[in-house]
Amino acid sequence: MPKVGDKAPPFRVTADDGQTVSLADYAGRNLILYFYPRASTPGCTHEAIEFRDLLKKFEALKTSIVGCSGDSVAAQAKFKAKYKLNFPLLADTEKEVIKGYETWRLKAFMGKKFLGVARTTFWIGPDGKIRKVWEKVTAKGHAADVLAAIQKG
Incomplete structure (x- = not known):
């Protein structure tokens, strides 16, 4: 998994609106x-609603938010529209970004083990380096925790 100080793995993948999004699009800004x-x-x-509701505060700190899962473009578009999300959702159906950031892991739920996306967040600085990693994220309150970290610098 990329660690603090590492260069963030580059990515280029389709988002909920059908447009291609890449790490390079966020050069010079913080990216969550x-x-x-x-x-x-x-x-x-x-989790998505909390990021949505705090987006203006993130933007005031020159910080963009991008969500990523293995869902299809259509599923991401539906999710975004239903909850009026105001940031891109990456449709990483091939799991290239997910695996590049090593968030595809063995998980356990109700006694069953399976591979899936581990809820993880990366703060990528304007220089393209990882500033902070949140693993084993609890959805409730997470966006506020991320915002507080950026405010502290």
């Missing part, structure tokens, strides 16, 4: 790249 297991599920929805 957050990975979530599945669009329109309770935890993922809660």
